[in-house]
Amino acid sequence: MSGKGFTLAEVLVSGFVLTIILVAVLNFLPSSLLAIGHARRVLTATSLARSVVENQRAAGFSQFDQPPQTPLTDLTDDGTTFHPLLQTLDVSAQADPTRVKGIRVTVLWDEHGSTQSVYQELWICNVPPN
Numbered sequence: 001m002s003g004k005g006f007t008l009a010e011v012l013v014s015g016f017v018l019t020i021i022l023v024a025v026l027n028f029l030p031s032s033l034l035a036i037g038h039a040r041r042v043l044t045a046t047s048l049a050r051s052v053v054e055n056q057r058a059a060g061f062s063q064f065d066q067p068p069q070t071p072l073t074d075l076t077d078d079g080t081t082f083h084p085l086l087q088t089l090d091v092s093a094q095a096d097p098t099r100v101k102g103i104r105v106t107v108l109w110d111e112h113g114s115t116q117s118v119y120q121e122l123w124i125c126n127v128p129p130n
Helices: 008-059
Strands: 069-071 075-077 080-089 100-111 114-125
Touching: 008 075, 008 080, 008 100, 008 114
Parallel strands: none
Antiparallel strands: 069 080, 075 080, 080 100, 100 114
């Protein structure tokens, strides 16, 4: 550096270094945005599945007599449509179906051309009073 300012070479080198750093940082931006979008969709689907499970739990043991697969009302959030499916689990091989019942709520959605899913399960026991 001369006494009155920066030389042309110093300005060019610092501009080059700044450009390299800026390009490296900006390369992470698109993948970060995709990851944030995916996490938001997973959170929405998980919340929907948990909501259905909690509604089933609140309805009680006697309300678990559903058909093996029951499609539920779709939810659209920010352009993504989530498709919840309520499944009654067969417990006859492991337990008495009059005392133990299970459900699985699976939520499906399309993301970048592939189907994604999350699920929540609930097992409930009917304990007879003494």
